[in-house]
Amino acid sequence: MLDERFFDEGLNRVGSDCIKWDACRREHGENTLPMWVADMDFKSPPEVTRALMERAQHPTYGYTEVTAADHEALCAFWKRRHGLEVAHEDIVMLPCVVTGMKIALQALTEPGDAVIYQPPVYGPFSMSVESTGRTAMEAPLKRDEKGYYTMDLEAVEQCCRNGAKLMLLCSPHNPVGRCWTKEELTALVDVLRKYEVILVSDEIHADFVFAPSVFTPALALGYDRTVSLAAASKTFNLAGLQQSVCLCPNAELREKLNATVNATGVTTGNIFALTATRAAYQYGDEWLDGLIAYLAGNIREMEACTAELLPGAVLTPMEATYLAWLDLRAWGLSTEEIMKRCEKTGVAFTGGTFFSKELGDGFVRVNLGCPRRNIREAMKRLQAALN
Ligand SMILES: Cc1ncc(COP(=O)(O)O)c(C=O)c1O
Structure with missing residues (x-):
């Protein structure tokens, strides 16, 4: 099984025409940390690249x-x-x-x-x-x-x-x-x-x-x-x-x-x-087992950051996916307003209204398929946007 260092390393995707980083930065600004579209910032299995x-x-x-x-x-x-x-x-x-x-x-x-x-x-x-x-x-x-x-x-x-x-x-x-x-x-x-x-x-x-x-x-x-x-x-x-x-x-x-x-x-x-x-x-099994273990750690990090930085938020318990569903309705803001504020503090999530105009308003979805350090940084930028 691949150890955490492989995933911690991540990779620089800027300039690879990827939607997650390049399209996002073009739209929201050069220093935006993209935590949106369900795409991960890890190297695919080396066996795939070799093939x-x-x-x-x-x-x-x-x-x-x-x-x-x-x-x-x-x-x-x-x-x-x-x-x-x-x-x-x-x-x-x-x-x-x-x-x-x-x-x-x-x-x-x-x-x-x-x-x-x-x-x-x-x-x-x-x-x-x-x-x-x-x-x-x-x-x-x-x-x-x-x-x-x-x-x-x-x-x-x-x-x-x-x-x-x-x-x-x-x-x-x-x-x-x-x-x-x-x-x-x-x-x-x-x-x-x-x-x-x-x-x-x-x-x-x-x-x-x-x-x-x-x-x-x-x-x-x-x-x-x-x-x-x-x-x-x-x-x-x-x-x-x-x-x-x-x-x-x-x-x-x-x-x-x-x-x-x-x-x-x-x-x-x-x-x-x-x-x-x-x-x-x-x-790909060995890579995948390493990934799942790493993502489980990312979920724990997301739980810790939410409790520490955003005590009013409700993080839906995660049994599956690397996508966290975060209820920010305690701040009384629409998803649109949250996203606007996030643009100013340099972080991009998928707005909850993408999943339902009514049931997703006041929510964001956070992509945890990234090196762990990005999660804390993103949550700090979200905290700054909300407060
Ligand atoms: C539930 C679900 N279905 C489908 C897709 C998209 O799959 P594809 O790119 O193969 O159309 C996604 C991507 O995030 C997804 O989350």
Whole structure:
């Protein structure tokens, strides 16, 4: 396992055209510390870089096939890390997870059909429903005074009764950091099964789960109208390469997904995306175990900084993801005002309203995928912005 020094070192990403640092500094100022978009400031596994360099040295880059080795690497990883058996034929290759969400909506529902999701949740859930001409049906999460979130199954069932056709689940959940338990997921699926509502589970954060929580894949729940969306991109910081998958054991649904992929002209087969993804799945375990241990330390640092510097804030307990959900409503400011003030003190977060205009106002999401020292610095800048 890689030790903390590897992650403490981080790396200078300025000037690499990365959205997190370069676009952010262009918009908010040169000294801004970016704690926003879910992208990490660590070197990807050295095995990935090596594989990319080797491939780049073969000096031609023609049409490339997706091979059994690509599928095999993914299947072995999911079996090893999450105990899930994936058959090669269940895999639909896609460029990114949000593409998968939009493909699933177009393939498995009709224009105008109602789609359930649970705000506050990653903004592209509602945006995808809107952009594909489907109708949003919200079943907001419940929140207790400690900031811990749970599903409102009665609200989900009401949506089902009102005719919803599909549910978009975020598992683990961004931004509220829940790793849904097997019991919670089973109860959810029992409701969906009753009304034959299709489950599309976005599992891009599956690998960021902290003990004692354990990730349960939606495909392990035994509901045959389930599709899951997954990628190595978040886990190994490869999002710029654009490679993801949709996993669908149900042949009838998969046929529809493939037909929509075909009709919309989405293609995969980027040489470098395939090379990097395969290497990450095959050889990334040691790096990933080191990363998870390091991120667990970052979460403890975030808890300590919040208690010390922002005693009025409520930090949602984190079971999963490297994204902290911070309730700053004690200051009585809108997210917009908080973000404006943060621009002055040199720190950028993702505003809570990206996840829900109503339920996220007065919140920010803090990206902890960075060297530990940046967390204290960011929280000091947030404290200065608020006080
Ligand atoms: C829950 C969730 N889904 C999807 C994505 C984006 O994935 P992609 O870049 O593959 O579309 C993110 C990125 O932060 C995310 O948090």
